[in-house]
Amino acid sequence: MSGDAPHVVIVGAGQAGLQAAETLRSAGFDGRVTLIGDEPHPPYQRPPLSKAWLTGGIDGGQLTLRDPGALARKDITLRTGARVVALDSAARQLHLSDGTRLGYTGLVLATGATPRTLPGSIAANGAVRVLRSRDDASAIAQSLQRCRDDGLPLVVIGGGFIGLEVAASARKLGIDVTILEAAPRLLERALPAELSAWYANLHRTRGADLVLGARIARIDGAADGRATVHLADGRTLHAGLVVAGIGVTPNDALARAAGIACDNGIIVDDCGRTSAPNITAAGDCTVRRLPDGGTVRLESVQNAIEQGRAAAHALLGEARPFAATPWFWSDQYDIKLQIAGLSRGADNRAVRGDMTDTSFSIFHYRGTQLIAVDSINSARDHMLSRQLIAAGISPTHAQIADLAFNLASLRPKAM
Amino acid sequence: MVQITFVEPSGNQIDIDVSDGWSLMQAAIANGVDGIVAECGGSCVCATCHVYVDPDRAGELPQPGEEELELLEEVKAERRPTSRLSCQIKATPALAGLKVAIPECQT
Ligand SMILES: Cc1cc2nc3c(=O)[nH]c(=O)nc-3n(C[C@H](O)[C@H](O)[C@H](O)COP(=O)(O)OP(=O)(O)OC[C@H]3O[C@@H](n4cnc5c(N)ncnc54)[C@H](O)[C@@H]3O)c2cc1C
Ligand code: FES
Numbered sequence: 001m002s003g004d005a006p007h008v009v010i011v012g013a014g015q016a017g018l019q020a021a022e023t024l025r026s027a028g029f030d031g032r033v034t035l036i037g038d039e040p041h042p043p044y045q046r047p048p049l050s051k052a053w054l055t056g057g058i059d060g061g062q063l064t065l066r067d068p069g070a071l072a073r074k075d076i077t078l079r080t081g082a083r084v085v086a087l088d089s090a091a092r093q094l095h096l097s098d099g100t101r102l103g104y105t106g107l108v109l110a111t112g113a114t115p116r117t118l119p120g121s122i123a124a125n126g127a128v129r130v131l132r133s134r135d136d137a138s139a140i141a142q143s144l145q146r147c148r149d150d151g152l153p154l155v156v157i158g159g160g161f162i163g164l165e166v167a168a169s170a171r172k173l174g175i176d177v178t179i180l181e182a183a184p185r186l187l188e189r190a191l192p193a194e195l196s197a198w199y200a201n202l203h204r205t206r207g208a209d210l211v212l213g214a215r216i217a218r219i220d221g222a223a224d225g226r227a228t229v230h231l232a233d234g235r236t237l238h239a240g241l242v243v244a245g246i247g248v249t250p251n252d253a254l255a256r257a258a259g260i261a262c263d264n265g266i267i268v269d270d271c272g273r274t275s276a277p278n279i280t281a282a283g284d285c286t287v288r289r290l291p292d293g294g295t296v297r298l299e300s301v302q303n304a305i306e307q308g309r310a311a312a313h314a315l316l317g318e319a320r321p322f323a324a325t326p327w328f329w330s331d332q333y334d335i336k337l338q339i340a341g342l343s344r345g346a347d348n349r350a351v352r353g354d355m356t357d358t359s360f361s362i363f364h365y366r367g368t369q370l371i372a373v374d375s376i377n378s379a380r381d382h383m384l385s386r387q388l389i390a391a392g393i394s395p396t397h398a399q400i401a402d403l404a405f406n407l408a409s410l411r412p413k414a415m
Numbered sequence: 416m417v418q419i420t421f422v423e424p425s426g427n428q429i430d431i432d433v434s435d436g437w438s439l440m441q442a443a444i445a446n447g448v449d450g451i452v453a454e455c456g457g458s459c460v461c462a463t464c465h466v467y468v469d470p471d472r473a474g475e476l477p478q479p480g481e482e483e484l485e486l487l488e489e490v491k492a493e494r495r496p497t498s499r500l501s502c503q504i505k506a507t508p509a510l511a512g513l514k515v516a517i518p519e520c521q522t
Contacts, residue, residue, distance in 0.1 A: 047455070329461075
């Protein structure tokens with residue numbers, strides 16, 4: 001960072017951007033830190049938006065990750081409602097939507113992701129809602145109230161985590177729900193077939209209608225949010241609200257236009273470094289290059305926090321690779337799923353507990369190596385699994401199956 | 416509103432007015448109290464919001480539920496009889512003046 005006074009700018013005031021800003025301070029950086037976000041709100045949590053927020057369990061303030069005052073005390077300048085429209089990496093300048101420019105000596109890109117929408121040929125603009133932001137969630141919560149008051153059903157498109165959480169929240173409110181999933185099973189990318197079947201059964205038992213292998217022909221929307229969904233097999237569904245949860249696209253446009261290497265996300269190494277000097281990236285906008293040449297894209301709070309930390313350290317010239325076992329959770333009804341590790345490439349599995357019950361875990365192995373564990377209502381199995389996977393310790397199938405065997409006895413001893 | 420005192424790992428004390436019904440975790444993170452990570456945002460699945468409640472008053476709090484007890488087994492810092500997960504403690508007038516200390520590490 002030559003002549004200019006040190007100034008780190010972070011684009012995106014979400015989970016990853018906030019973490020990067022605070023890590024700069026806790027690591028002792030005493031230059032300027034500016035956190036820029038295009039949403040009107042200070043940094044907030046997204047996970048409750050499909051859960052407690054929709055059922056009215058919490059108020060807006062309870063979503064807050066940091067009040068502006070708390071950031072000011074750390075000498076972090078927060079600019080909300082400000083959008084970065086271009087990045088000039090040669091001049092080390094950002095162009096903002098209000099026409100102003102902002103120079104930086106170090107930059108963190110933490111721009112998150114944008115929900116995919118249905119093609120315009122299927123759904124007219126506005127007929128289908130997506131859920132990413134607090135404002136999206138407020139609009140959905142309002143429509144759900146109307147669905148409840150008027151006795152109108154909700155149609156959810158996409159049987160992924162967000163769609164299923166919205167479905168569960170709506171059922172809790174007593175709203176009729178139909179879930180349309182194009183694949184032959186729910187949560188296909190995240191879970192093994194037996195857990196997909198378990199979740200299908202859960203949603204059906206709680207009164208949701210579930211259509212697998214669904215083909216949507218057309219969705220006609222009305223101005224008040226009501227819509228009619230036409231399926232290819234001729235069925236029609238009238239809905240008070242249609243919500244699509246069909247995945248996200250990483251926000252890598254700024255980086256791509258600036259010539260930074262991207263591949264469905266900003267490519268980063270395990271320290272958050274991009275292909276450009278003095279520019280790091282973190283969170284949902286990234287795709288991580290693995291040592292074996294493969295890539296992994298994670299969308300989780302833990303990933304945003306760990307990468308945010310690494311991206312800040314990397315700008316300060318310290319390599320602090322993100323090494324923790326990846327983990328994720330999803331709450332649907334009274335069921336808590338926690339996933340430890342990445343099950344991609346697993347070739348055998350063992351179950352701890354009884355899958356006809358509401359508390360059990362599935363252990364995934366590649367050969368004899370434990371690589372991932374899916375836990376249902378078993379926080380303890382989950383926490384232990386993260387430690388075992390990180391330490392490369394693999395219980396045998398017999399130990400997994402034997403509930404009398406204490407998994408904690410395998411835990412690596414604290415150093 | 417009830418006033419709760421948070422003691423950061425450095426020993427620094429911060430008094431925060433917590434709205435009724437908010438968890439101590441929510442108030443702590445919104446105010447930028449050091450040392451509370453709260454990865455799961457209060458879903459009671461991460462054990463990164465661990466605090467030690469003032470020993471003299473620990474008994475005044477509602478007892479931890481089954482999920483919290485299970486997770487308390489897995490906190491990173493030393494588990495003590497006064498260990499609680501701050502996301503599971505809701506502010507009520509009865510807690511006025513409570514002091515909670517945040518351990519050295521959460522992950
Ligand atoms: C409904 C929902 C439920 C979820 N549930 C879970 C869960 O249970 N568990 C879990 O682990 N994860 C969950 N997630 C995922 C988790 O919330 C994300 O992985 C996490 O928020 C990613 O953080 P981020 O900082 O990378 O992105 P974000 O939080 O999206 O922050 C990026 C910010 O940058 C802003 N931005 C983008 N471009 C610009 C620009 N050019 N200029 C200025 N600002 C810009 C965006 O508006 C946004 O505010 C959930 C997500 C959603 C939406
Ligand atoms: S915030 Fe995760 S257990 Fe309390």
